[in-house]
Amino acid sequence: MCGIVGYVGNNNAQKVIVSGLHRLEYRGYDSAGLSLWNPDTGELDTVKTSGKIGELESCLEHELPPGTTRPIGIGHTRWATHGAPNQVNAHPHLSQTGDFSIVHNGIIENYSALKSRLLANGFSFTSDTDSEVLAHLIEQCYDGDLTRAVTAALEQIEGTYGICVISKLHPDKIIAARQGSPIAVGICHNETVIASDISAIVQHTDRVVFLNDGDILTATADDTEILSHKNVPIAREATLIDWDIGQIEKGGFDHFMLKEIHEQPSAIANATRGRLLLKEGTAKLDGMKMTSREISRVDRILIVACGTSLYAAMIGKYLFEDYADIPTEVQQAAEFRYRNPIIEPNTCVLAISQSGETADTLAAVREAMRKGAEVLSICNVVGSTIARETGRGVYLHAGPEIGVASTKAISCQITILTMMALIFGRTHRLSMQKGREIVDYLSQLPKLAQKVLDQETAIQAVADKYASYENAFFIGRGYMYPAALEGALKLKEISYIHAEGYHAAELKHGPIALLNGDVPLIGLALNIPGRNKTCSNLQEARARNTPVIAIATEGHRDIEKHCDDIIQIPECPEFLAPICVIIAEQLLSYYIAKLRGCEIDQPRNLAKSVTVE
Numbered sequence: 001m002c003g004i005v006g007y008v009g010n011n012n013a014q015k016v017i018v019s020g021l022h023r024l025e026y027r028g029y030d031s032a033g034l035s036l037w038n039p040d041t042g043e044l045d046t047v048k049t050s051g052k053i054g055e056l057e058s059c060l061e062h063e064l065p066p067g068t069t070r071p072i073g074i075g076h077t078r079w080a081t082h083g084a085p086n087q088v089n090a091h092p093h094l095s096q097t098g099d100f101s102i103v104h105n106g107i108i109e110n111y112s113a114l115k116s117r118l119l120a121n122g123f124s125f126t127s128d129t130d131s132e133v134l135a136h137l138i139e140q141c142y143d144g145d146l147t148r149a150v151t152a153a154l155e156q157i158e159g160t161y162g163i164c165v166i167s168k169l170h171p172d173k174i175i176a177a178r179q180g181s182p183i184a185v186g187i188c189h190n191e192t193v194i195a196s197d198i199s200a201i202v203q204h205t206d207r208v209v210f211l212n213d214g215d216i217l218t219a220t221a222d223d224t225e226i227l228s229h230k231n232v233p234i235a236r237e238a239t240l241i242d243w244d245i246g247q248i249e250k251g252g253f254d255h256f257m258l259k260e261i262h263e264q265p266s267a268i269a270n271a272t273r274g275r276l277l278l279k280e281g282t283a284k285l286d287g288m289k290m291t292s293r294e295i296s297r298v299d300r301i302l303i304v305a306c307g308t309s310l311y312a313a314m315i316g317k318y319l320f321e322d323y324a325d326i327p328t329e330v331q332q333a334a335e336f337r338y339r340n341p342i343i344e345p346n347t348c349v350l351a352i353s354q355s356g357e358t359a360d361t362l363a364a365v366r367e368a369m370r371k372g373a374e375v376l377s378i379c380n381v382v383g384s385t386i387a388r389e390t391g392r393g394v395y396l397h398a399g400p401e402i403g404v405a406s407t408k409a410i411s412c413q414i415t416i417l418t419m420m421a422l423i424f425g426r427t428h429r430l431s432m433q434k435g436r437e438i439v440d441y442l443s444q445l446p447k448l449a450q451k452v453l454d455q456e457t458a459i460q461a462v463a464d465k466y467a468s469y470e471n472a473f474f475i476g477r478g479y480m481y482p483a484a485l486e487g488a489l490k491l492k493e494i495s496y497i498h499a500e501g502y503h504a505a506e507l508k509h510g511p512i513a514l515l516n517g518d519v520p521l522i523g524l525a526l527n528i529p530g531r532n533k534t535c536s537n538l539q540e541a542r543a544r545n546t547p548v549i550a551i552a553t554e555g556h557r558d559i560e561k562h563c564d565d566i567i568q569i570p571e572c573p574e575f576l577a578p579i580c581v582i583i584a585e586q587l588l589s590y591y592i593a594k595l596r597g598c599e600i601d602q603p604r605n606l607a608k609s610v611t612v613e
């Protein structure tokens with residue numbers, strides 16, 4: 001949550017930071033600001049505003065007229081935790097004298113105690129944020145050495161942070177530090193770009209160094225030095241990032257979300273490329289770094305995740321149990337971390353996270369590792385904290401996902417889970433013949449996904465008809481149950497329609513009380529096990545005047561008598577049905593949100609990556 005950009009070099013820092021903040025806007029977008037050192041006055045020019053980066057740009061036009069090139073600065077786009085999203089609470093925050101400016105992601109848990117102490121020492125506060133204490137602490141600790149002052153201030157802090165600091169007294173350097181909130185450093189020629197997320201860096205360089213918790217970075221235009229929290233210099237390897245800049249542009253689509261929905265056939269093809277072994281009827285995921293012997297010993301899988309990744313995990317449970325015969329449990333990551341979970345010697349813990357930065361999932365990973373578990377991860381963002389800390393895992397290779405609502409990430413997560421289930425299955429009881437069938441289907445998945453996308457116009461017509469309703473229910477059974485939960489999540493996230501997903505059998509245990517002509521029901525009634533029972537549920541709903549949309553297998557016309565509208569999905573095996581259905585749900589949600597005039601790529605109150613609890 002929140003985005004940070006810092007720049008020092010020969011170019012115009014303002015331009016680099018504003019363009020970087022645009023790239024990070026998907027992480028938080030309720031207020032924004034920047035501080036730049038002005039070589040003409042020797043002062044820090046700071047401009048802040050509530051609202052999005054576009055509003056910051058308008059303010060900059062008035063407040064910082066062009067003419068002076070400012071070579072160093074820091075910027076921030078905020079997702080409010082402490083204090084309302086207004087101009088005063090926006091970052092950067094200045095110290096009492098205005099000599100120091102900081103941007104901060106994370107939460108300073110002991111900020112009240114620190115604030116009282118600073119107030120008693122004569123410091124005054126202008127904002128309601130926890131972050132402002134850090135600016136004052138740095139000033140209080142300053143003895144002529146900026147890095148030392150930041151280190152001393154951070155020693156007093158409890159909580160999480162990713163920070164950048166500049167000072168007019170040292171207009172050639174940025175200090176950055178990390179504890180629980182990511183900071184990446186772009187290694188460029190004669191300039192250094194620092195950001196909380198590589199999407200603000202990839203237009204400058206493909207070589208990135210990720211800070212670890214406890215690292216403190218001192219960066220100038222042509223040098224970077226990292227110290228550990230014990231003040232020992234550390235060498236950190238640069239990671240090569242193979243994103244191309246086109247991947248973080250909208251490429252002619254109205255929204256990133258629509259672009260990413262349409263990228264699914266190619267994203268799935270990338271996720272499976274070189275990983276399917278038809279002859280052996282299995283897959284290879286080298287990142288798992290597990291021998292067949294180690295895999296064969298696994299007798300329980302425990303998956304931890306949040307949000308949409310949690311629904312991918314639920315589908316993973318069906319896959320592991322059906323194809324690998326391994327009992328699998330899914331736990332919301334926050335539940336896992338606080339519940340003192342039972343981990344037996346042969347339990348394999350699997351963390352799923354698109355961003356690889358979700359605070360609860362990361363904490364769950366650390367807790368599982370502390371308990372001695374084998375921990376694997378499935379992440380999309382290369383070099384992300386969860387990917388690095390688990391050390392064993394599989395990347396989606398889906399390319400950057402910018403829209404806040406997860407789309408191509410979930411379909412690739414399920415694809416990877418299917419391959420993992422196949423690998424586990426083949427080292428347990430799954431036959432070569434069955435394995436080959438699965439591999440064959442997986443290789444056809446990009447085409448299947450494209451067939452769903454080909455239904456776009458028909459789905460748009462359904463969206464037109466239902467966009468004005470304020471409530472909706474999604475129901476499904478078996479593999480369709482998590483798909484129903486995800487359908488409801490997607491719809492509520494981006495259209496603000498109150499939507500709930502239920503197991504179809506649960507309808508009668510309460511939700512049916514709410515059904516009437518104003519609450520459409522989306523029934524996942526594909527031609528897979530459970531269909532007939534779900535069709536009965538659709539009938540029960542229709543008997544209460546509820547408008548029913550069926551997501552159904554194409555060619556099965558008898559569904560018409562159970563519903564008002566149909567969204568058709570190509571014939572596919574049960575284990576691939578969730579991906580097809582989820583793509584249809586994404587299109588339905590997208591077009592409904594568009595008709596309702598919603599901010600699709602940046603829905604209110606949400607953030608792409610939830611890096612605070």
Ligand code: G6P
Nearest residue numbers: 306307308309353354355358406
């Ligand atoms: C946020 C995002 C969701 C995402 C969830 C988990 O809530 O808005 O789209 O599913 O975080 O994120 P992760 O990166 O761990 O998959």
